Amino acid sequence: MQTAPLRRPADLSHLSAHEARLACRRGEITGSTAGLAPGHVQANLAVLPKELATDFLLFAQRNPKPCPIIGVSAPGERRIPELGEDLDIATDIPGYRVWRNGEMVEERRDVADLWRDDLVAFAIGCSFSFEAAMVEDGLPLRHVEMGVRVPMYRTNIPCRPAGPFGGPMVVSMRPLKPADAIRAVQITSRFPAVHGAPVHLGLPEAIGIRDLAKPDYGDPVRIGADEIPVFWACGVTPQSVIAASKPAFAITHAPGAMLITDRRNTEFAVI
Amino acid sequence: MQTAPLRRPADLSHLSAHEARLACRRGEITGSTAGLAPGHVQANLAVLPKELATDFLLFAQRNPKPCPIIGVSAPGERRIPELGEDLDIATDIPGYRVWRNGEMVEERRDVADLWRDDLVAFAIGCSFSFEAAMVEDGLPLRHVEMGVRVPMYRTNIPCRPAGPFGGPMVVSMRPLKPADAIRAVQITSRFPAVHGAPVHLGLPEAIGIRDLAKPDYGDPVRIGADEIPVFWACGVTPQSVIAASKPAFAITHAPGAMLITDRRNTEFAVI
Known part of the structure; x- marks a missing residue:
């Protein structure tokens, strides 16, 4: 999901991707991440219990255009090292949505206290x-x-x-x-x-x-x-597909509040 | 210009590009070249007097999509070595059109006797x-x-x-x-x-x-x-542009009767 780029104070738009994540983690950035860390890939987030991870990976493999996965955490891990140094899935996004049985039950600024050993995080490419x-x-x-x-x-x-x-x-x-x-x-x-x-x-x-x-x-x-x-x-x-499947528990990013990665957009160009 | 591919006897569609040119030269192939020497580039032909060549090259440089030049002869030369071994511009196309002052005055099967020391031949890429x-x-x-x-x-x-x-x-x-x-x-x-x-x-x-x-x-x-x-x-x-410019003399291929080259289509793929 996306929102239009917001105007950012110059000090924020010049943060590195890592600095922008740290600012999100400290609660200094809320709302949309559009325009932050220009040139860096931002990702959609989907977090599911491990028992659904294989089917979700298979869904992504079968539907790469709507669901292009660019990183997956190990079960219980809050890091996806290939997407960034010192990256914490549970704190570095400015807004999260918590889903239970297919219903969005809560919107919050970090999900560290909801993290579980069986959760798998999927970072999904974004049109930004x-x-x-x-x-x-x-x-x-x-x-x-x-x-x-x-x-x-x-x-x-x-x-x-x-x-x-x-x-x-x-x-x-x-x-x-x-x-x-x-x-x-x-x-x-x-x-x-x-x-x-x-x-x-x-x-x-x-x-x-x-x-x-x-x-x-x-x-x-x-x-x-x-x-x-x-x-x-x-x-x-993938968000609507996850909601329709009514998993007992899931976490996604809030609309427009994306995971800012250390990867550059240009790295993802195949030619 | 193009015509729909014609059905060819098996012996013709299996000719190499060089063999197909030789068959054209001997008058054994007439009409469309569609389907001949599969996989090989066929080209539009435009032949102009030398004094128009620079402007035509400039026109092509400025309009590469409609006028993509893939080979140019030296003045007076009937060969374009980069397009084929033993390739004779004046004989190897099954049909030619001769233009005088912007009017098509003659359609013929070879132009060897019309060739002049001041003519420059342009081979132009084709949608085949x-x-x-x-x-x-x-x-x-x-x-x-x-x-x-x-x-x-x-x-x-x-x-x-x-x-x-x-x-x-x-x-x-x-x-x-x-x-x-x-x-x-x-x-x-x-x-x-x-x-x-x-x-x-x-x-x-x-x-x-x-x-x-x-x-x-x-x-x-x-x-x-x-x-x-x-x-x-x-x-x-380029054909209509040449006709509209009413050059004193020009030669083009007849519609659908293209120059068969030794270059493979795949060689022209930039990626």
Whole structure:
């Protein structure tokens, strides 16, 4: 999930990724992480009990576009060393959601006291990374221009199920002029670990979207007569799939409050 | 320019590129070269007097998508060694068009007796190469399914002019389902020397195309309700630009009768 980038005081936007995590840990950063540690990968978080981990990994393996896993903790571990030095899953995200039996029961700023020896943390790639590459190339992002959240839609594209996990793919939408849409396919194709190329463009009804003005998540955005809607698989998909599976216990990040990693966006470019 | 692949006797489709050129030279192959020497690059031909060569090269440099030059002869030379062993520009194409003052005055099977010491030959990449890559990936080509020529349209996209050369870009159109269109962008982006990625998709009116059922060149094709039109820069562009510049003398290939080269399509993939 995403929110529009917030304006940050200069001292925060110049923090390193590690410094930004420490500031989150100390409670000095709340809300969205958009714009923090520019150039660094931010990740969606999903934490599940170990007995669900294999099925969730299998779900991700079968649905890499909506659910691109970039790091997994060992059971009970709050660290994912490949994503960052001194990274604590339970404290370094500015906002968490706690789920019980598929219901969100609590939103809180750290989950250290809820941690258990059987929990496995999954870090999932996020569209911030490919959006950064688009902006770098001069492509416009309407939701950023408008200062709103990207619009997201449930589609009729089924995910390939695994164990209790299944359901429709959720997509985010960015309107682009056709030549920019082609460029966006090229740019985002380089980043399969952060959702990669679009899954659809034009013809929203062909994937079960009846009204672009009524997104299922996020906010509607203006679409010009000379633009087409371009749809990317969205990290909300695993969240909605987890909620639908009603696990006894789960933790996710709060919308827009992502895990800031030490990995650079450019490291995830495959070419 | 293109025509639909013709069915060839097995003995012809198994000729090497060099053998196919020799068969053209001997007059044993006439008409379209589609399907010959599979896997090998076929090229559009434009032959101009030396005094126009610099401006034409500049035009190509400024418009690489419609005019991707893959080989140029030395003035007066009928060979382009980088494109093939024992390759004779004046005899190895099954059909030529001769132009005087912008008018096509003659269609003939060889131009050896018209050759002059001041002529420069340009070999220009052709969509056969990227179409082969699309077919290899399982993408459908409607004009091939229907056994007709690809539909081509004059657009309102201006080429960047150079000397006497200028005019609108001509595009070819292939209807694809949106997910296939995205895949086609990825596949054809690998081949910038043979027109590369599409220049436009959806919204034909945005590039000045009023009626897809009435192509300016080639034949109309069926477009499904679940498909969008995808447009590639077309090698007809340099031909129409040359004709519009009314050079005193020029030679081109006849539609569908291409120069078969020894280069493999895969050599032109940039990644």
